[in-house]
Amino acid sequence: MTDEVEGRRVSGRVKWFDPVKGFGFVVAEDGGPDILLHANVLRNFGQGSVADNAGIDVTVQETARGVQAVEVLAIMPPAHEAGSASKSEFEGLAPGADDDVALEPARVKWFDKGKGFGFANVFGNSEDIFVHVEVLRQSGFADLQPGEAIGIKVVEGKRGRMASTVTSWDRAAKTTSG
Numbered sequence: 527m528t529d530e531v532e533g534r535r536v537s538g539r540v541k542w543f544d545p546v547k548g549f550g551f552v553v554a555e556d557g558g559p560d561i562l563l564h565a566n567v568l569r570n571f572g573q574g575s576v577a578d579n580a581g582i583d584v585t586v587q588e589t590a591r592g593v594q595a596v597e598v599l600a601i602m603p604p605a606h607e608a609g610s611a612s613k614s615e616f617e618g619l620a621p622g623a624d625d626d627v628a629l630e631p632a633r634v635k636w637f638d639k640g641k642g643f644g645f646a647n648v649f650g651n652s653e654d655i656f657v658h659v660e661v662l663r664q665s666g667f668a669d670l671q672p673g674e675a676i677g678i679k680v681v682e683g684k685r686g687r688m689a690s691t692v693t694s695w696d697r698a699a700k701t702t703s704g
């Protein structure tokens with residue numbers, strides 16, 4: 527199996543992605559038809575979901591069924607939108623406040639997108655770490671699944687320890703090992 531995927535590179539935005547259906551679509555910056563993004567392609571990048579409007583770089587191929595992403599190269603968090611989820615949990619945390627915080631490997635305990643939060647545990651520690659949906663969105667995720675391996679930066683929030691950044695497990699492993 528080769529590490530290089532044949533196709534052309536496209537930059538765009540996630541139109542929508544539904545992890546339950548197992549697919550979504552990307553709109554290319556330079557126009558053209560919607561690009562199918564299958565859950566398996568996203569999982570190969572190390573994520574189980576991606577936020578709507580997140581920036582994304584993909585390798586695409588033309589198929590009989592249309593244009594499809596065959597590899598995710600990068601995901602950029604969506605731009606902040608006015609009126610997004612309340613940030614009361616983050617008051618007092620300055621932008622970049624976690625720049626000196628180490629990325630830690632963690633596993634999702636549970637996450638309820640409807641409630642807007644969940645908890646994760648850093649490997650080797652049973653302490654619950656609060657994960658807010660806004661942190662996911664800003665990190666380029668739409669949802670988390672119980673048992674999913676992730677990387678998190680943990681800071682002290684108003685009510686205890688919380689994740690300030692969430693990354694894919696693959697990105698966390700690369701960051702902490704190199």
